[in-house]
Amino acid sequence: MGIKGLTKLLADNAPKAMKEQKFESYFGRKIAIDASMSIYQFLIVVGRSGTEMLTNEAGEVTSHLQGMFTRTIRLLEAGIKPVYVFDGKPPDLKKQELAKRYLKRADASEDLAEAVETGNKEDIEKYSKRTVKVTKQHNEDCKRLLRLMGVPVIEAPSEAEAECAELCKSGKVYAVASEDMDSLTFGAPRFLRHLMDPSSRKVPVMEFEVAKILEELSLTMDQFIDLCILSGCDYCDSIRGIGGQTALKLIRQHGSIENILENINKERYHIPDDWSYQEARRLFKEPVVYNDKEQLEINWTAPDVEGLITFLVNENGFNSDRVAKAIEKIKAAKNKSSQGRLESFFKPVANSSAPVKRKETPENDAKEATDKKAKAKAGGGKKRK
Amino acid sequence: MLELRLVQGSLLKKVMEAIKDLVNDANFDCSATGFSLQAMDSSHVALVALLLRSEGFEHYRCDRNISMGMNLNNMSKMLKCAGNDDIITLKADDGSDTVTFMFESPTQDKISDFEMKLMDIDSEHLGIPEAEYHAIVRMPSAEFARICKDLSSIGDTVVISVTKEGVKFSTRGDIGTANIVCRQNTTVDKPEEATIIEMNEPVSLTFALRYMNSFTKATPLSSMVTISLSSELPVVVEYKIAEMGYIRFYLAPKIEEDEDETKP
Numbered sequence: 001m002g003i004k005g006l007t008k009l010l011a012d013n014a015p016k017a018m019k020e021q022k023f024e025s026y027f028g029r030k031i032a033i034d035a036s037m038s039i040y041q042f043l044i045v046v047g048r049s050g051t052e053m054l055t056n057e058a059g060e061v062t063s064h065l066q067g068m069f070t071r072t073i074r075l076l077e078a079g080i081k082p083v084y085v086f087d088g089k090p091p092d093l094k095k096q097e098l099a100k101r102y103l104k105r106a107d108a109s110e111d112l113a114e115a116v117e118t119g120n121k122e123d124i125e126k127y128s129k130r131t132v133k134v135t136k137q138h139n140e141d142c143k144r145l146l147r148l149m150g151v152p153v154i155e156a157p158s159e160a161e162a163e164c165a166e167l168c169k170s171g172k173v174y175a176v177a178s179e180d181m182d183s184l185t186f187g188a189p190r191f192l193r194h195l196m197d198p199s200s201r202k203v204p205v206m207e208f209e210v211a212k213i214l215e216e217l218s219l220t221m222d223q224f225i226d227l228c229i230l231s232g233c234d235y236c237d238s239i240r241g242i243g244g245q246t247a248l249k250l251i252r253q254h255g256s257i258e259n260i261l262e263n264i265n266k267e268r269y270h271i272p273d274d275w276s277y278q279e280a281r282r283l284f285k286e287p288v289v290y291n292d293k294e295q296l297e298i299n300w301t302a303p304d305v306e307g308l309i310t311f312l313v314n315e316n317g318f319n320s321d322r323v324a325k326a327i328e329k330i331k332a333a334k335n336k337s338s339q340g341r342l343e344s345f346f347k348p349v350a351n352s353s354a355p356v357k358r359k360e361t362p363e364n365d366a367k368e369a370t371d372k373k374a375k376a377k378a379g380g381g382k383k384r385k
Numbered sequence: 386m387l388e389l390r391l392v393q394g395s396l397l398k399k400v401m402e403a404i405k406d407l408v409n410d411a412n413f414d415c416s417a418t419g420f421s422l423q424a425m426d427s428s429h430v431a432l433v434a435l436l437l438r439s440e441g442f443e444h445y446r447c448d449r450n451i452s453m454g455m456n457l458n459n460m461s462k463m464l465k466c467a468g469n470d471d472i473i474t475l476k477a478d479d480g481s482d483t484v485t486f487m488f489e490s491p492t493q494d495k496i497s498d499f500e501m502k503l504m505d506i507d508s509e510h511l512g513i514p515e516a517e518y519h520a521i522v523r524m525p526s527a528e529f530a531r532i533c534k535d536l537s538s539i540g541d542t543v544v545i546s547v548t549k550e551g552v553k554f555s556t557r558g559d560i561g562t563a564n565i566v567c568r569q570n571t572t573v574d575k576p577e578e579a580t581i582i583e584m585n586e587p588v589s590l591t592f593a594l595r596y597m598n599s600f601t602k603a604t605p606l607s608s609m610v611t612i613s614l615s616s617e618l619p620v621v622v623e624y625k626i627a628e629m630g631y632i633r634f635y636l637a638p639k640i641e642e643d644e645d646e647t648k649p
Contacts, residue, residue, distance in 0.1 A: 019507070022427045024427040024428045025427055025428065025429060027428035027429060027430065028428075028429075078428075079428065338639045338640050339430055339593060339637065339639050339640070340430070340619075340637035340638055340639065340640045341428075341429050341430060341637055342425060342429050342430060342431070342432050342511065342619060342635065342637045343429060343511070344637070345617075345618055345619050345637060346432075346511035346512060346513050346514075346619075346635075347511065347512055348509050348510060348511055348512070349510055349511065349512035
């Protein structure tokens with residue numbers, strides 16, 4: 001999934017591009033969320049013990065609804081305005097990757113059957129998680145739930161990450177939330193991880209800024225895309241023996257995949273036959289998304305109380321008291337979302353005084369100040385070493 | 386090298402009490418002109434700006450501009466160990482990653498040193514332009530605190546409107562509504578009991594009471610509070626700190642959303 005080892009590569013080579021943020025600081029922000037990824041996570045985590053999952057009376061899984069309902073309410077309560085983007089038709093290049101995943105699931109199903117037979121609980125848990133697949137029905141259920149909650153849903157023409165990135169580029173949303181690092185390759189200016197993690201895990205949100213990444217790695221966006229393709233993406237094979245670090249070195253040295261291919265030792269590194277890196281690159285650079293002229297309606301409306309009760313309580317066996325309470329929360333949150341942010345009135349400026357510990361030349365000081373201005377964002381601090 | 390000696394140590398204690406619930410971590414900026422802080426709450430709705438001018442300190446030495454990141458809860462824990470009459474001295478060496486608070490009892494027979502670790506805080510500094518406000522209300526701070534407390538038992542938000550009649554604070558909740566009007570009143574024995582309203586234009590804005598209540602923690606610092614309102618700006622709630630400076634709270638208003646057209 002996503003780009004192999006990119007998080008680590010960035011942590012090692014562009015630490016300034018990553019920032020821990022408090023969940024609350026996204027108050028009032030519009031955020032595009034990659035729905036498929038979230039649903040997948042819910043199916044794996046929510047209400048699971050062994051092969052048992054949350055189900056309704058008919059025996060259909062409802063983990064995704066439970067997860068989507070509670071996490072979305074958590075976002076709304078924090079004053080965040082989520083827009084869920086669902087995957088459309090996968091690009092042809094991804095079919096290979098999808099086929100691979102299908103095979104893996106089939107393997108896992110066999111392993112699971114074996115584990116159930118031998119009764120190894122750990123294995124049952126492990127393999128049953130691997131057999132999880134997000135079906136069309138899951139997606140449709142979640143779309144229906146979200147619409148009833150008054151949360152906007154967008155069906156992407158192709159990849160959801162690409163559409164999210166586009167929404168962020170065009171300024172329709174503040175940031176993109178996903179666990180898939182692809183979003184950065186698609187050029188989402190601001191990308192959040194762990195936004196949808198359960199509050200109990202207390203994981204801070206990790207914010208990435210593409211502009212900062214490029215600055216820190218001193219790469220252009222095109223080179224960054226090449227770097228991601230070399231590291232390993234969903235759309236084509238990568239070169240055996242080249243991981244993130246080597247890829248970064250090669251890109252810095254040669255500038256593009258074409259030049260690398262000309263200069264690389266072909267004995268040592270085996271280039272895949274018919275390597276479709278150019279198509280992959282094109283997918284990242286010009287993905288299929290809605291263009292600006294197509295009017296996207298992004299509106300947050302009041303929840304449909306009766307609809308929610310019918311859907312969750314009557315059709316899917318949710319506890320009616322809990323649903324009623326949750327609906328109250330949605331309504332209360334709706335009220336709260338009208339709170340303005342200070343940044344809409346006051347603009348960030350550079351702070352002149354230097355931290356007590358740092359001793360720098362005036363030149364560095366000036367740079368420090370501009371750096372500060374550029375990244376100027378409040379957030380948690382960390383202990384000095 | 387930084388050394389600030391504040392005879393009226395209780396003042397620093399009160400300042401901490403006023404801001405520690407609103408902000409967790411903040412950078413204190415020291416320059417030749419004074420000791421200041423600007424920080425936002427985690428949801429970026431409210432901002433606190435503190436200034437203690439150098440003249441207010443008995444001794445003030447700050448060789449170069451520095452910024453010290455502190456956890457306000459920890460700082461408050463340390464300052465709570467100071468007596469109300471103690472003289473507080475704040476010290477930091479260049480290149481050190483700690484700050485020292487020294488408390489001296491008025492009779493000089495007890496001296497305590499508390500050293501606290503500093504933090505690296507990556508915080509946003511907002512530029513706050515000087516503005517002409519549509520209305521400025523000066524009133525007894527205890528009265529304002531009482532109003533905020535009373536209204537928050539009924540509703541979550543307060544509408545503050547200033548008209549020729551005076552300043553009106555109103556709220557609405559599940560159990561009913563409340564309206565409190567304060568009229569201009571300058572015919573009092575003590576100046577700190579007066580209510581003075583300067584109005585250029587009528588103004589009406591809605592705010593979250595939770596934040597207003599948090600601001601009123603600064604009430605012990607000053608007998609008067611100044612509330613400045615403009616229709617397109619955050620409200621400023623200011624408490625003057627005698628002969629030293631001020632503590633100002635900025636709060637973004639609630640915005641009327643245009644998607645309420647579903648209502649009749």
